Amino acid sequence: MAILDIEHVSKFFGGLAANSDVSFSMEQGMIMGLIGPNGAGKTTLFNCITGYYPPSKGEVTFKGTRLNGLQPDQVCRLGMVRTWQKVRPLAKLSVVDNVMVGALARTSSLRVARELAMEQLKVVRLDHKPDFLAGGLPIGERKKLEVARALATKPELLLLDEVMGGLNPAESEEIIQLILELKKRGLTQMVIEHDMKAIMRISDRIVVLNSGEKLAEGGPREIADNPDVIAAYLGERVE
């Protein structure tokens, strides 16, 4: 059974269709890449899936539960959590406290939450500065913090919104390794990314959005060779 089913989801803002009739589904344990030009509706789709916007039409089903009408906090407790393209650290809290906020979705004990948080900080390799204020971290570490905080809510499906955006190649590589490691642990992930090399490497399948519509879906090879995708987004190969 699919862990996530997106069926005919549309989202209108006034007359603008940010998403229009998007359908695809995800299997347990896979990494789904979500790509497309700016304004294609990738982040809007994340917002529709996670409860920030109710979809104007269509249905989202997660682990057999219909999500329409559920709030983001309820979606999180069901086991789906997202990160933000523009990182949102809780600036005046320390690094470990940020992650504890996530962990507290699963426990009421601060002690247990702290242990859980330290575990996640280890996973993203940020466990060397738990007591720093989150607001003072450089961008690379903020992105990691964002992932650690999401992981602390013990998700079954993690939605990463441009988690490599703004990072240097070394930092991006670290994030790629992190995503692959999380996959090895069985975590299902959906990844929005503009770095084509990265997305081709990590994705099992890729969905391409263009002007709010699904343009193509397939394996990385298939997508890279798809003439529609090349025309709309990737551009011609320069020999």
Next chain:
Amino acid sequence: MDRRPLLSRAPRGFSVLGLVLFVAAIAALAAFPSFVKKPYVLHMGVVLFLAIIQGQAWNVIGGYAGQYSVGHAAFFGIGAYVTMMLLELNKTAPWVGIWAAIAAAVLLSLVIGSITFRLRGPYFVLASISVTEIIRLAALHFKDFTRGAEGFLVTEIPTLKIGATEIEFFTKRPFYFAALGLAVVTIIANWAVQHSKLGYYFQAIREDQDAAHSLGINPAFYKNVALAISAAFTAAAGGFYAMFVKFIDPNTVFGLDVSVQFVLICIIGGIGTILGPVIGAMVLVPLSEILRNPKGLVQLGIVSSDSGFVRFIEANLSNAHMLVYGILVVVVILFAPEGVLGVIRRLATRLRRRTPSRGRTEPAATA
């Protein structure tokens, strides 16, 4: 520039030193009336404790949850009126009536919260002011029920019997101890909130409501919880105020200046900390007392009766305490946005850095 954080706000378990200082301060304050008997001094003690309670109460919603309510007079006034009316109309002892006052304030907070928490930032602030003004005007208007601007006067507070001891509320002394006790309870409650899941959730909402929402936090629910806790302690302060001052009318307990005072105590001391409201109260209470009643300094024997200072204040600033408050807030916002406590901490950290340490600076633990 040194980019390491100067301080970490993270609550770090139990500080033994903090606990010892806290207990020592309580002991000293409890022993204080045995040495100083001047009613005026005890009176000022009560006013100070009351301000601390107010600041701590506001801190829960304003400091931790980041919702700058400028409408706390609503809960203060409800606390005062319920306690007062139960005493005067029903002969209910205030230590019983105050529970009804707290319950009423919590109910009111849920109503106000469900209206105002739809709004964020400055819109929430404006809504909190408006709702409270509506309540003040209603209290003025429905004279049959509230006596309107005539207000209520305490005729007699019954004698409190605890076992064999009888406590009569004629002098300032019993009020002093009651206010001290209430302040201690409020501070402990505030500490407990800060060091719990609630505290984390409140602060997450303050820092970024959308991010908090995605991490399994229902912002509407937790803001209401914060407001309810805040309202409960505010109502207790209001009920106590009514019994202490012995007269209330809609303008003195529901007025906008009352709401502003709650915010000022925290802004001046340091928002979102336990010590902040205490320091804020210690700055604001003496300041406003000197401005309103400079002769108090003479009573205390600090200045002589023909002091030029007293005459200067009486002549120039006696009705200007709101103006001085305003200037004070501007100064604090410009030069000490984290309040007096923030300044103290920054200085302490800087001193510690100047002394040669083991290379790395430990993040400061918070009390």
